[in-house]
Amino acid sequence: MKVLMLTALLAAPLSAQTMREFDYSRPQAGERRLHAVIEFAAGRLDLRPATPGRLYGLSLRYDADRFRPIGRYDAEAGQVNLGVEGIGGGGIRVDRGKALPQDALIELPTGVELTLDASLGAAESTLELGGLRLSALDLKTGASRTTINFASRTTGACRTASVASGAGELTVNSAGNSGCRSWRLEGGVGAVHLDLGGAWPADARVTLNMALGGVTLAVPRDLGVRVRMSGFLSGFDAKGFEKEGKTYTSANYGTAKRHIEIEVSSALGGVDVIWK
């Protein structure tokens, strides 16, 4: 009887299924710039360029017991906040198999100068930023797997791109298409894969600060690369490089059309280079 009592008490409140959908969008009406602030606490996130005529869009499926959707636009500041945030309720789902599949699709405009700030929690994210008019990128990730793609060239004058990764995997594909002259990647624990392919519009500087974890650099053969290493116990795969102290210079540096200066600071971990 006691077991029956306990079952009755426990079964009653735990069987609710509370996934909700939230769609949010706005048409373009002559805006020239947009500051997009994205918060995504947990789940799967996809970001891509919006269809023409749309300023932004969010299609979200979220766990209403634990999260709430974010959809705010400040026309005067030209800022939109999108995503999902925790409400501090509903307890913790200890059984991962029963975790609700939260996902979001965010669309951002191609014809508007865009500053992108994104904070991702325990998320698996794919950000397709190619084709956007990107002026700055600031991305912070927690325990996540994040992929940033630049399948095509961005059209803006990107000043800086800053990506801070807590623990997890970070992949940046075709960074040259971003047009950003300064890249700053900070990793805590985990792996960073940086593909330096794409069409660099100018010489660029990449700063890599890693605590624990490895960095893989995919470098096109026509790119001149100079790597300065600093750190306590960090190794560098020097194949194809000439070493001078802690500076490694690619053999084609003098003749290459575009040059990338890379500074690597790593406590523990190594840098592998893949020529492509």
Next chain:
Amino acid sequence: MAPGNRALSLLLVLSGVVANRATASGPEPQQVPAPRAIPEAPGPDGPTIDISRLDDPVQLERRLRSLLREDLDAIRLTVPGGRARLGDFTVSSAETVSGNLLVLRGDVDLFGRVSGNVVALDGDVVLHPGAKVAGDALAIGGRIRDRGGVVSGERRALGATPDVAAAPRGPLRSALTSLAGLTGVLVTLGLLGFGTVLFARPNLEIISDTVSHSLFRSFLTGLLAQVLVIPTFGMLITGLVLSVVGILLVPFVIIVFPLLLVAAIVGGFLGVTHAMGETHLRRRMAAGAMVGSANSYRYLATGLFGVAAVWLAWILFGWVPVAGSLMFAAAFLATWLLATVGFGACLLSRAGIQPTFAGRYVPPEALTDEYLWATPQFGVSAVARPEGSKTPRRK
């Protein structure tokens, strides 16, 4: 089982079944209201819902649904700068609605113009060719169906859920949910505690005695440890890295240190509950109450129920405004204090290995054999003290 217990069991089982049924069957079928305008609320204190800003549709839905729990025939609502309607509503192509438009439990079919925002609860916003919304459009529990209309502002759609999740839960349901959580925590701690008693009773008893005999010292130690735990971890990692040889131990330490920390906190907390239960039961026995076998299992269970009682009070009365928040704060503070004391006692006793602060050391003078030589009363002569024997002195 006593009749009273049986009745209680039946009541609990029935409440669980009823709650399950309510969840399984989803929302109650909604009453389809006859289309009509909702009159404005009389006076400034009547219900008012402003839909000029739609940034927080979840909050707006919550307010609208609480309004709909009233009798629909008697419903009154003021929409600043607009109007409210119940049931399906159509704006014809020749018509222009000035201001905001709120439609409850019905679709909004737009052929004409609306100069403000449009909100539909439990219905769709249908934009027919030629329709124009100058403001924003929001469908809660429905969709925005675009058949050729224009929305100058934002489009929002907060879909329906099987159990209308945004509706606030009643006090009974909230209490049941919290009670289930408390039961889960209690059962988990109970199992951990019984396992500790089974396999490490001496350690648990030393921690418990440390709590009883060095309460304030344990609290201060626990407090200090909470402040120093992160710097200690950082220094440990740094030291290992700097020692070069210790680098190999870094991954091991990263895993083991948090585990040890959790074990110390949980073990300390169990020690505190053991001490609480022991103190309580000993006092009852001293007062002459009949207590069954007084052992560590009973001490633990009694202490855990004591801690749970604090949270139970919050669960039962947490819905009371202000007092509920105060009760939560009190329960949280009490639990933190106990955990801090336990953590400190665990550290002071080196996880129940050293009884230095457990009040177990007997002073040397207490080890005297003086009682053997005490002079009995009533005339029986004492045995002469052996030559050369003396009472040990404190060094």
